[in-house]
Amino acid sequence: MSFGLPNFFGFAYSEDQLLVLRLLKESKKRGGSKVILMSAPAFVVDFDYKDFCPLMKGLGFDKVTELTFGAKIVNTCYRKYIKENKDKQEKFIATVCPSSVELIKNRYPYLKRFLLPFDSPMVAMAKVLKKNYPKHKIVFTSPCSAKKIEAKKAFYKKKQLIDAVITFSELKQIIAKERPKKKKVCHKFDSFYNDYTKIYPLSGGLGATLNKKGILKESEVVSTDGHKRLSRIMEKNLNKTFFDVLFCDGGCIGGNGVSSKLPIVLRKKRVLDYRNLSKRESMDGNHGLNKYFRGIDFSRKFD
Numbered sequence: 001m002s003f004g005l006p007n008f009f010g011f012a013y014s015e016d017q018l019l020v021l022r023l024l025k026e027s028k029k030r031g032g033s034k035v036i037l038m039s040a041p042a043f044v045v046d047f048d049y050k051d052f053c054p055l056m057k058g059l060g061f062d063k064v065t066e067l068t069f070g071a072k073i074v075n076t077c078y079r080k081y082i083k084e085n086k087d088k089q090e091k092f093i094a095t096v097c098p099s100s101v102e103l104i105k106n107r108y109p110y111l112k113r114f115l116l117p118f119d120s121p122m123v124a125m126a127k128v129l130k131k132n133y134p135k136h137k138i139v140f141t142s143p144c145s146a147k148k149i150e151a152k153k154a155f156y157k158k159k160q161l162i163d164a165v166i167t168f169s170e171l172k173q174i175i176a177k178e179r180p181k182k183k184k185v186c187h188k189f190d191s192f193y194n195d196y197t198k199i200y201p202l203s204g205g206l207g208a209t210l211n212k213k214g215i216l217k218e219s220e221v222v223s224t225d226g227h228k229r230l231s232r233i234m235e236k237n238l239n240k241t242f243f244d245v246l247f248c249d250g251g252c253i254g255g256n257g258v259s260s261k262l263p264i265v266l267r268k269k270r271v272l273d274y275r276n277l278s279k280r281e282s283m284d285g286n287h288g289l290n291k292y293f294r295g296i297d298f299s300r301k302f303d
């Protein structure tokens, strides 16, 4: 692997790509911090599931994990909060998507008080990783350039939580240029959980995985995607309780950091196929344990 100079391959690396390559290079030095790659579940839109971990480990990541455990934690926080506050609060708006949060804060400030005060799955998962691998650096890859801004504001024990964020498009460029050899390792993630939340990047994925029984009726939930529809819903003052909102058309699979040119319906199919495939994979008994996140504060404020 060359970690070569910009422009060698017909394009210039972005600052974020260079930062990731530098972290990987430093991890190879004696005493250097190893690097975890944390991937958003939409990765299957741009990468082959079975190739992903061997390829990323070939690139130099020490561990490759996904967000599903973070998403599960967020779901648990939402459920508990809605249950405890439903009598005194009329609406609850999901805060997993940074662009939706910014839109609501800036255009509909009177709705800000309904934003659910919890970390996004990216931040929740990064906190879990930092607790369990305190010396590792964390790189996040996703379909979303807005996550770069969100990550800059995320801290754990007063230190920057996520060291670098690159989009899937940027990661694909790195792979194309550096041409890592696939490491002969298991294709499975270094996961904390194998979870149904793999459909989180789809429109309605959060609402579908929230386990609403006893808390919310199906008719009290509205799921929407795309900033125009999101704006319409916010302006209409709908008589709904839980708002599962994503800014991009189709959800995160329509994010601006996706490289794929497939139509949304086929991207969605890739996520569903992946969910179905991974459901059949066996897990060891150490998945989803409380000890992985005990003591972590997943709350946040929107001031």
Ligand code: SF4
Pocket (backbone or CB within 6 Å): 096, 097, 098, 099, 100, 143, 144, 145, 146, 147, 246, 247, 248, 251, 252, 253, 254, 255, 256
């Ligand atoms: S919907 Fe779009 S902006 Fe929101 S988190 Fe997903 S990719 Fe990012």
